[in-house]
Amino acid sequence: MEIPYIVETRADTGLNNVKLGIWLFLASEVMLFGALFSTYIILRVGAPEWPRGELSVIFGAANTIILISSSVTMVMAWASLKMHAWGKHRFYLLVTVGLALFFLVNKFFEYAEHVGKHEIPSYNTFFAIYYTLTGLHGLHIVGGIVVMLYFLGPGAKLAKKNPDQFTNRIEATGLYWHFVDLVWIFLFPVLYLL
Amino acid sequence: MDNVTTHGSVAHGHAHEHAHHEELGFWRKYVFSIDHKVIGIQYAFTGLLFLLFGFTLMMIMRWQMAYPGRPIPLIGAWLGQDRAPMGIMLPEFYNQLGAMHGTIMVFLGVVPLAVGGFGNFVMPLQIGAPDMAFPKLNMVSYWVYFLGGVTMLASFFPHGGAAQSGWTSYPPLAVIAPGQTMWLVGMIFLITSSLLGSVNFITTIVQLRAKGLSWMRLPFFVWAQLVTAFLLLLAFPPLEAAGVLQLMDRVAGTSFFMPSGLVISGKPMLISGNGNPLLWQHLFWFLAHPEVYVLILPAFGIISEIIANNTRKPLWGYKTLVYSVVFLGFMSFIVWAHHMFMTGMGTTMSAFFQTTTMIISIPSVIVLTSLLLSLWGASIRFNPPMLFALAFLPMFAIGGLTGLPLGLAPSDIHLHDTYYVIGHFHYVVAPGTIFALFGGVYYWFPKATGKKMNEMLGYVHFWGSFICINLVFMPMFIQGLGGMNRRMYDGGAQYAHNAGLLKWNLVIGFAAWGLGLLQIPFIINFFGSLKWGKAVDKNPWEATTLEWSAPSPPGHGNFLTDPVVYRGPYEYSVPGAARDFSPQFEA
Amino acid sequence: MSDSADIKNHLGKYWMIGAALLVFTGITVAANQLHLAVPLAITVALIIAITKGSMVAAVFMHLSHEKKWIYGALLLTVVFFIVLMSVPFLTVNDGIGTPIHVPAPAHTGGH
Known part of the structure; x- marks a missing residue:
C-alpha cells in the first residue's frame, strides 16, 4: 500500500500528512480546553465568592519552569535529528521524558497535600475545576510520555529505515508537547495566581 | 478479494509495479483490517445493526403508548421484573428506552453509517486515493466506536438500567438518575472515535486527491464529508469536556451542573453547589446543533450522487451547492441556543439566535432547490436508489419547513417539548437521512460487493417504508399542535386535552410495527444479493466519478493504475459525446 | 526550514525563547506579589500568558511561517473558540426576570 505524502510534501498544500493531521488534532484540543476554560469563567462569574491563594504558587511556578524547559529540550531533540546528531537527539528526548515525569511527581505531591486537607473535588467549585483541568492536562502529559518512550524504544527503529519519516513523527510529537506546555501556561495564572 | 494491484503514488510521478502477494490472515483481513473499505463496511454493518436495535426500542415504546399498561406481546415476558413485571412496562424502563433510542440512533446508527460507513468506503475511492491518510488510526476509530457501542448496550444490564434522562441528558436530573x-x-x-475519524477524513481529502482532482472537480459527496469532518472536529470536543464534567459530578461529587439549594424528594442535596445547569445545555447544544448537520450533510452528498447519476444530467448549480454547504457548516456553530428559548434566556439572545436560525435555513433551501431543479427536463431512471433519493427531497423539505416555527422564539413557546418537535426532527433524520442512507446502500452495494441488489425487493422496501414512515410521523404534527407533550409514559392519556389525540397513537403504533416488518425485504435483499445477486462490472450505473473506475469490489490499494482526473464530476449527456456520460477518469 | 545549516541558526533562538519564557514566568509571579485589584491582576496575568503562549506557538511550533492550510484550520478554530468563550456571557448576562436568591431552600426542590 503506497499512501502518498507520508514523508514528502504535497506541492499544492506544502504539507505532509502527519503535519496536517497533528494540527487538526490540536485544533480539536483547543476546543476541548476552550470548553473547560469557558466553564471556569462561568463558574467563577456565577460564584458568590471565589477562593484565591488556595494553591501553592511555588508548586505551580516550579511546574511551569519544568514544562517550559521540557519544551526547549523537545525542540532541541527535533533540531538535533534534523542535523543528524542522533546521540544528542536521544539525550534531549530522554531529558524531556525526565522533566515530564518530574512534573507528574510534583503534581502528585500537590494533589496529596490537598487531599490530606480534605480539599477534594467535591469540596467546592474551585477545587472541582482545579482537579478537572489539571487532571485532564496531566493525562495529556502521560500521553506525551508514552509517545516519547515509544520513540525512545521500539519506535526508534524507524529512524534507520526511514529517517525523514522518523523526523516528521518527532516533529508531530513536539507540536503536541508544545501544545501541552501552552495549555499549562494558561492554567498556571488562571488557577494559581488569579 | 485480493486482486493483484498495480498502483503508484502521485508523489513520485511515476506508476511503479507493485504486486501484493502477502496473504493476510483472517483477523488482519476482516476484523482488525486497516483497509478503508473493510473498515467502511464494518462501520456500515455495525451502524445498520444499531439502527435496527434502536428502532426496536421504539417499537416497544410504541406498544406502551398505543396500549398503556397492557402487557407487551412476544417479548414482554423476557424483559425481566425490574423492567416490565408481568410484561407491563415500568415508567423507568420507558425512560431508558427513550434515552437510548435517541442516543443509539444518532451516535451509534446514523453517524457511523453516514460518516464511518459511506465516508470511509466511498470518499477515498472518489478522490482516487489508495487508502485513508492514516489507516491504523482509521482502525482505531472503528474499534473505539465499537467499545462505545458495547458500553451503551451493556448499560442496560446493571441494576438501575440504562440512562433515563433523554439523549440530551440535562442536569440536575441526569446527575442524579x-x-x-x-x-x-x-x-x-464515541466522541474520541469521531475526533480521530475527522482528523483522518480532513487530512485524506486535503492531501490525497488524485492528480487533476482540483477542488471544484470534487464530487459533492466529498465536499459534504469534508464539511462534516470539520463539524465533528470542532464541535465534538466541547461535549467531550461537558461529558467529563458530568462524569465528575456523578463520580467525584462535584457540582459543575448542580445549583445551590437543590432539594430532591424533600431531602436537600449534600453538595457544594454553585454549579450551573444551563452550562450543560450550552455545551451540549454547541455540539448537538452542528450534529444535526453531521446527520444531514452526508445525506445531501449521497443524494447528489444518486440524482446526478439517474437524471443523466449535471447537478444544477454545483458551485452553489458547494458554497451553500460550506456556509451551512459555518453557520451551524452559531445557532445552538435556539434549542434553549425556554430556559429563561433573555430576549436579546433569543433574537440573535432566531435570526441566525433563519439565516441558516437559506443555504438549506438552496441545496434542496438545486437538487430539485436538477430533475427538470431529465429522463429519470426510477431504480431503488433513485426512489429513495427522490423521496428524500419532499421528506427533508417537510422536516426543514416545520423547523421554522421552532426556530422562532414566539411560536417555539407553544410548540416546545411537544410531539411537533418529534415530528419535525424525525422528518429530517428518518425519511430524510435514513432514506438517503438506504439509497446509498442500494447505489454503492455493487461497488462494495460486485453484486447488484434485487430491484423488486427494493421497490417493496421503498414503497412500504415510504407509506409507513409518513403514517408514523405525519400524525405527530397533529398531536404536537394539539399540545401533546413528548416523553409521556402513558402516551399522554393523563391529560384531558389529549383525549382527541390518543387515537393517533394507535395509527403511529401500527405504522411503526409495519415499518419494522417492511425492513425484512431489505434484510433478505442485503444478504441474498451477496449470494445470488447479479454480478456486475466496474461501472454498472454508468456513472462518472472515480470510484467506478476501480474494480468491483476494489482490491487492496483500490486502483489498478494511478487515477488521473480530466474533468468535473457530473458530466452527463455532454453534447457531442459518444455516450451520455463522460467519466472523470477518461481523457 | 529543512537544511541542517538552517536549523543551526535557529538553535540560539530556541534557547533564547526558552529563557524569555522563564523570565516572563518570574514576572507573572512577581506581579502576583503586588496584590493588584482583581480586574487589573487578571488583565496583567492574561497579557503575560498570551505573550508566552504566542512565543511557544510562533517559535517552538513554527507557526511564524506555516502553510496556509494550517493557518486556515487554526483561523476557523479561533473563530469557534471565540464563539465558545461567549457561552459564559450568554448564560450570565441576558436572562429574563431576576435570579432567585434562595433564603429558604425548602421551596425550590423538584419532586
Missing part, C-alpha cells in the same frame, strides 16, 4: 455513568463513558468513547 441511575445509569448515566455508563452513558457518559460510552459517549466519551
Whole structure:
C-alpha cells in the first residue's frame, strides 16, 4: 500500500500528512480546553465568592519552569535529528521524558497535600475545576510520555529505515508537547495566581 | 478479494509495479483490517445493526403508548421484573428506552453509517486515493466506536438500567438518575472515535486527491464529508469536556451542573453547589446543533450522487451547492441556543439566535432547490436508489419547513417539548437521512460487493417504508399542535386535552410495527444479493466519478493504475459525446 | 526550514525563547506579589500568558511561517473558540426576570 505524502510534501498544500493531521488534532484540543476554560469563567462569574491563594504558587511556578524547559529540550531533540546528531537527539528526548515525569511527581505531591486537607473535588467549585483541568492536562502529559518512550524504544527503529519519516513523527510529537506546555501556561495564572 | 494491484503514488510521478502477494490472515483481513473499505463496511454493518436495535426500542415504546399498561406481546415476558413485571412496562424502563433510542440512533446508527460507513468506503475511492491518510488510526476509530457501542448496550444490564434522562441528558436530573455513568463513558468513547475519524477524513481529502482532482472537480459527496469532518472536529470536543464534567459530578461529587439549594424528594442535596445547569445545555447544544448537520450533510452528498447519476444530467448549480454547504457548516456553530428559548434566556439572545436560525435555513433551501431543479427536463431512471433519493427531497423539505416555527422564539413557546418537535426532527433524520442512507446502500452495494441488489425487493422496501414512515410521523404534527407533550409514559392519556389525540397513537403504533416488518425485504435483499445477486462490472450505473473506475469490489490499494482526473464530476449527456456520460477518469 | 545549516541558526533562538519564557514566568509571579485589584491582576496575568503562549506557538511550533492550510484550520478554530468563550456571557448576562436568591431552600426542590 503506497499512501502518498507520508514523508514528502504535497506541492499544492506544502504539507505532509502527519503535519496536517497533528494540527487538526490540536485544533480539536483547543476546543476541548476552550470548553473547560469557558466553564471556569462561568463558574467563577456565577460564584458568590471565589477562593484565591488556595494553591501553592511555588508548586505551580516550579511546574511551569519544568514544562517550559521540557519544551526547549523537545525542540532541541527535533533540531538535533534534523542535523543528524542522533546521540544528542536521544539525550534531549530522554531529558524531556525526565522533566515530564518530574512534573507528574510534583503534581502528585500537590494533589496529596490537598487531599490530606480534605480539599477534594467535591469540596467546592474551585477545587472541582482545579482537579478537572489539571487532571485532564496531566493525562495529556502521560500521553506525551508514552509517545516519547515509544520513540525512545521500539519506535526508534524507524529512524534507520526511514529517517525523514522518523523526523516528521518527532516533529508531530513536539507540536503536541508544545501544545501541552501552552495549555499549562494558561492554567498556571488562571488557577494559581488569579 | 485480493486482486493483484498495480498502483503508484502521485508523489513520485511515476506508476511503479507493485504486486501484493502477502496473504493476510483472517483477523488482519476482516476484523482488525486497516483497509478503508473493510473498515467502511464494518462501520456500515455495525451502524445498520444499531439502527435496527434502536428502532426496536421504539417499537416497544410504541406498544406502551398505543396500549398503556397492557402487557407487551412476544417479548414482554423476557424483559425481566425490574423492567416490565408481568410484561407491563415500568415508567423507568420507558425512560431508558427513550434515552437510548435517541442516543443509539444518532451516535451509534446514523453517524457511523453516514460518516464511518459511506465516508470511509466511498470518499477515498472518489478522490482516487489508495487508502485513508492514516489507516491504523482509521482502525482505531472503528474499534473505539465499537467499545462505545458495547458500553451503551451493556448499560442496560446493571441494576438501575440504562440512562433515563433523554439523549440530551440535562442536569440536575441526569446527575442524579441511575445509569448515566455508563452513558457518559460510552459517549466519551464515541466522541474520541469521531475526533480521530475527522482528523483522518480532513487530512485524506486535503492531501490525497488524485492528480487533476482540483477542488471544484470534487464530487459533492466529498465536499459534504469534508464539511462534516470539520463539524465533528470542532464541535465534538466541547461535549467531550461537558461529558467529563458530568462524569465528575456523578463520580467525584462535584457540582459543575448542580445549583445551590437543590432539594430532591424533600431531602436537600449534600453538595457544594454553585454549579450551573444551563452550562450543560450550552455545551451540549454547541455540539448537538452542528450534529444535526453531521446527520444531514452526508445525506445531501449521497443524494447528489444518486440524482446526478439517474437524471443523466449535471447537478444544477454545483458551485452553489458547494458554497451553500460550506456556509451551512459555518453557520451551524452559531445557532445552538435556539434549542434553549425556554430556559429563561433573555430576549436579546433569543433574537440573535432566531435570526441566525433563519439565516441558516437559506443555504438549506438552496441545496434542496438545486437538487430539485436538477430533475427538470431529465429522463429519470426510477431504480431503488433513485426512489429513495427522490423521496428524500419532499421528506427533508417537510422536516426543514416545520423547523421554522421552532426556530422562532414566539411560536417555539407553544410548540416546545411537544410531539411537533418529534415530528419535525424525525422528518429530517428518518425519511430524510435514513432514506438517503438506504439509497446509498442500494447505489454503492455493487461497488462494495460486485453484486447488484434485487430491484423488486427494493421497490417493496421503498414503497412500504415510504407509506409507513409518513403514517408514523405525519400524525405527530397533529398531536404536537394539539399540545401533546413528548416523553409521556402513558402516551399522554393523563391529560384531558389529549383525549382527541390518543387515537393517533394507535395509527403511529401500527405504522411503526409495519415499518419494522417492511425492513425484512431489505434484510433478505442485503444478504441474498451477496449470494445470488447479479454480478456486475466496474461501472454498472454508468456513472462518472472515480470510484467506478476501480474494480468491483476494489482490491487492496483500490486502483489498478494511478487515477488521473480530466474533468468535473457530473458530466452527463455532454453534447457531442459518444455516450451520455463522460467519466472523470477518461481523457 | 529543512537544511541542517538552517536549523543551526535557529538553535540560539530556541534557547533564547526558552529563557524569555522563564523570565516572563518570574514576572507573572512577581506581579502576583503586588496584590493588584482583581480586574487589573487578571488583565496583567492574561497579557503575560498570551505573550508566552504566542512565543511557544510562533517559535517552538513554527507557526511564524506555516502553510496556509494550517493557518486556515487554526483561523476557523479561533473563530469557534471565540464563539465558545461567549457561552459564559450568554448564560450570565441576558436572562429574563431576576435570579432567585434562595433564603429558604425548602421551596425550590423538584419532586
